[in-house]
Amino acid sequence: MRYIGNKRKLVPFIRRGIEELGITGTTACDPFAGTASVARFLKGHGYAVTTSDIMSFSYALQWAYVVVDRTPEFRGLSEVVDRAEDQLATTVRYLNELEPRAEFIYEHFCPEGHAGSEHERRYFTPENAAKIDAVRRKIWEWCDDGRLNDDEHYVLLAALIEAADRVANTTGVYAAYVKSWQPNAEKPLRLRPPRxxxxTGHRCRAHQRDALNLIQELEPFDLLYLDPPYNTRQYAGYYHIPEIIAEGWFAESPKLRGKTGLPEDQNKRSDWSRRRSCEQAFADLVNAAPCRHILMSYNSEGIISEGCIESVLRQRGIADTYRRLEQPYKRYRSDRDSKTRRYKGDRVTELLYYVGVA
Ligand SMILES: C[S@@+](CC[C@H](N)C(=O)[O-])C[C@H]1O[C@@H](n2cnc3c(N)ncnc32)[C@H](O)[C@@H]1O
Incomplete structure (x- = not known):
């Protein structure tokens, strides 16, 4: 999924860091899990991982990629699943073949919709919006009828969230749509079975909680991997559409406002994306974590100063184990330079900070 801070391409750097720094252990926590790309890697690398994030769509991805340890069999869907075939692939194929059905995403996020708004919100083509609606409703109906267990539910939801993102008419974030249709948006929505x-036999857990609240309740574990927001852009405002798809509109329809259709009661603002509170949030989290190793991804343009990171980590851990590894990286650009934001070039340095804790 296109996501600010997605570490998918940086997993080799993180793996090298873990090896070079001699980090060992069997339990890890990733409390800013996002797309779950690092937690997924840690699980495959031998850790039982606890994950969290404040976003609902992240919870679905965490569950699918980290908690699920057996390929779902979809036993409650006997009329859909061909037992002789790969059952996940068959279920995904069934969802891909559903008739479009115009509902919430169609009404609010494609130009033909316009429910209660003068904005055309060109996020999805009408066909794709109605396909997203049809698939989301079917997943909800199966769940409501008790025909899916949690693993099956989140695997299908993850497949839909990722498929919708591939055809979203954006440059990567949902804070704006593109005025003309982009080539990716004109392709038909196709779900793919998540990998x-x-x-592994590891007992992993997913949460949708504030990082500090979660950390304060955990039993001791080996590795704390931190990948907090780098800048003042609030994720809740940039990914509201995956959030709506994850949460659904079946119990209560969210009320939307403005050009981009942000939910009115959106309240997932993070201290980590505010200049005045991020350094305190960082110190509180590091000091509360009951772990043996702390590894943090950050980048050279982050709002927590390098001096703060170094002094908090040195004080919390064994000072002379402190390390800083770096790797040049192509910048994630979701928008162009503007009056309020000037990128300093196309490359940014990705950093890994480490301290061992007694
Ligand atoms: C840099 S991204 C993490 C990216 C992730 N490692 C990946 O590879 O996709 C930061 C994440 O922190 C989450 N976040 C922000 N504030 C949070 C908080 N107080 N507690 C937990 N998660 C938070 C955001 O929703 C976002 O997903």
Whole structure:
């Protein structure tokens, strides 16, 4: 999924860091899990991982890629699943073949919709919006009828969230849509079976909680991997559409406002994306974590100063184990330079900070 801070391409750097720094252990926590790309890697690398994030769509991805340890069998869907075939692939194919059905996403996020708004919100083509609606409703109906267990539910939801993102008419974030249709948006919505990590035997857990609240309640574990927001852009405002798809509109329809259709009661603002509170949030989290190793991804333009990171980590851990590894990286650009934001170039340095804790 296109996501600010997605570490998918940086997993080799993180793996090298873990090896070079001599980090060992069997339990890890990733409390800013996002797309779950690092937690997924840690699970495959031998850790039982606890994950969290404040976003609902992240919870679905965490569950699918980290908690699920056996490929779902969809036993409650006997009329859909061909037992002789790969059952996940068959279920995904069934969802891909559903008739479009115009509902919430169609009404609010494609130009033909316009429910209660003068804005055309060109996020999805009408066909794709109605396909997203049809698939989301079917997943909800199956769940409501008790025909899916949690693993099956989140695997299908993850497949839909990722498929919708591939055809979203954006440059990567949902804070704006593009005025003309982009080539990716004109392709038909196709769900793909998520590439699960199965058979590890690790007991992993997913949460949708504030990082500090979660950390304060955890039993001691080996590795704390931190990947907090780098800048003042609030994720809740940039990814509201995956959030709506994850949460659904079946119990209560969210009330939307403005050009981009942000939910009115959106309240997921993070201290980590505010200049005045991020350094305190960082110190509180590091000091509360009951772990043996702390590894943090950050980048050279982050709002927590390098001096703060170094002094908090040195004080919390064994000072002379402190390290800083770096790797040049192509910048994630979701928008162009503007009056309020000037990028300093196309490259940014990705950093890994480490301290061992007694
Ligand atoms: C840099 S991204 C993490 C990216 C992730 N490692 C990946 O590879 O996709 C930061 C994440 O922190 C989450 N976040 C922000 N404030 C949070 C908080 N107080 N507690 C937990 N998660 C938070 C955001 O929703 C976002 O997903």
């Amino acid at each position: 699960l990590v199965t058979g």
